[in-house]
Amino acid sequence: MTEHSSAPATDPLAMIDTTVPHSARIWNYWLGGKDNYPIDHVAGEAFREVFPGITDLARDSRAFLSRAVRYLAGEEGIRQFLDIGTGLPTADNTHQIAQRVAPEARIVYVDNDPLVLAHARALLTSTPEGATDYIDADLHDPDTILREAAKTLDLSRPVALTLMQVSGHISDYDEARTIVSTILRALPPGSYLAFNDSVDTNKANAEATRRYNNSGAVPYYLRSPEQLAAFFEGLELLKPGVVPLAEWRPEPGARAASGEVIAIGGVGRKA
Numbered sequence: 001m002t003e004h005s006s007a008p009a010t011d012p013l014a015m016i017d018t019t020v021p022h023s024a025r026i027w028n029y030w031l032g033g034k035d036n037y038p039i040d041h042v043a044g045e046a047f048r049e050v051f052p053g054i055t056d057l058a059r060d061s062r063a064f065l066s067r068a069v070r071y072l073a074g075e076e077g078i079r080q081f082l083d084i085g086t087g088l089p090t091a092d093n094t095h096q097i098a099q100r101v102a103p104e105a106r107i108v109y110v111d112n113d114p115l116v117l118a119h120a121r122a123l124l125t126s127t128p129e130g131a132t133d134y135i136d137a138d139l140h141d142p143d144t145i146l147r148e149a150a151k152t153l154d155l156s157r158p159v160a161l162t163l164m165q166v167s168g169h170i171s172d173y174d175e176a177r178t179i180v181s182t183i184l185r186a187l188p189p190g191s192y193l194a195f196n197d198s199v200d201t202n203k204a205n206a207e208a209t210r211r212y213n214n215s216g217a218v219p220y221y222l223r224s225p226e227q228l229a230a231f232f233e234g235l236e237l238l239k240p241g242v243v244p245l246a247e248w249r250p251e252p253g254a255r256a257a258s259g260e261v262i263a264i265g266g267v268g269r270k271a
Contacts, residue, residue: 016114021217023169024113030058033113035088043215051208057262060245061196062090064265065164067249068194069094072160072267078192080159082149082166082183084110085166089119094162095132100116103127108149110135111245139169142182158190165263167197168220173227180231189270191233196245199225207261221226227262237266242266 005247021043025036026264029044036044048054050227067254072078079102083094086109109120109132120134133152137144146155153159161183170176200206200222240247244261246254 001110011209016118021215022113023218023220024087024111024114026117026217027058027165028090030055031062031090033088034092035119038151043212044218046215047208047212048215050211051202051204053202053204053262057198057205057245060108061165061263061265062092062246063254064196064248065162065194066092066096066097067251068158068265068267069097070101071249072094072192073098073192076192076269077102077107078158079154080157081107082110082145082153082161083107083162084145084147084158084183085163085169085187086111086116086120086134087122088116093124095124095126095130099127099130102130104129106131106153107133108133108152110139110145110149111139112136112138140165140175142179142186146186147181155186156188156219158192159187160192160194161187162194163197164194164265165198167195167228167231168222169218171219173221173223179233182268184235187270191270192267193232193270194265194267195228195262197228198202198222198263199261201225202260202262225261225264229266232266232268234270235269238269 018037018039021039025040026044029036029040081094081098098105098107109124117136124134125133126250131152135145135148167176198205206222209220209222234240242264245263245265248265
């Protein structure tokens with residue numbers, strides 16, 4: 001088994017602030033996980049009271065990641081994945097999905113939350129043929145991400161970059177676009193972007209997010225469908241394009257998409 005972590009040696013649990021709600025822990029709470037604290041329950045329930053669909057959104061995003069990774073590893077032969085904004089490990093993490101298809105797959109996770117770091121050390125294992133790594137880094141610092149990722153991934157060969165419900169952590173839209181473009185430019189032709197995020201057109205989600213941002217938690221910024229689709233500019237979009245999450249290559253018998261769009265996503269190829 002090959003695995004290592006490009007992370008500080010200090011105890012990450014000592015850095016966790018349990019007095020302020022945190023997005024990764026709240027997301028874990030919505031998914032039914034146990035890696036969260038009472039303050040996260042309060043914030044999660046306050047959000048869900050205004051927007052009950054947030055639980056479905058969290059599950060749809062996770063399912064979209066699973067389908068995208070399985071497709072890329074199986075149909076497109078991708079053997080390297082750069083998962084930025086990993087969140088807390090749950091069932092079927094990126095490396096588990098990819099390595100079930102291709103045991104030799106190599107996966108690098110990136111996040112900058114101490115609780116994610118603590119669990120990454122314990123849970124992000126690998127097949128003997130493949131490799132996993134965890135980078136403690138901020139999305140605002142793509143140069144560090146690329147430098148550390150190159151210790152595990154061969155950046156001269158295609159890589160799938162995954163960004164799931166992450167871009168809204170960057171307040172400035174142009175900066176978010178620039179960061180994603182910077183990472184994609186460093187990846188060779190044949191690489192992919194798998195991306196999803198929430199739209200600002202759902203009134204309940206927009207109101208719940210506004211209240212969440214006023215709570216003292218790190219804010220999250222919703223964007224228009226057109227702004228989210230623009231992250232794929234210059235890439236060859238795979239069918240069916242940038243669509244509501246449940247509509248992207250759904251499994252047979254999967255739950256139908258709800259009438260109102262909450263989040264959209266897609267997969268694009270660097271030509």
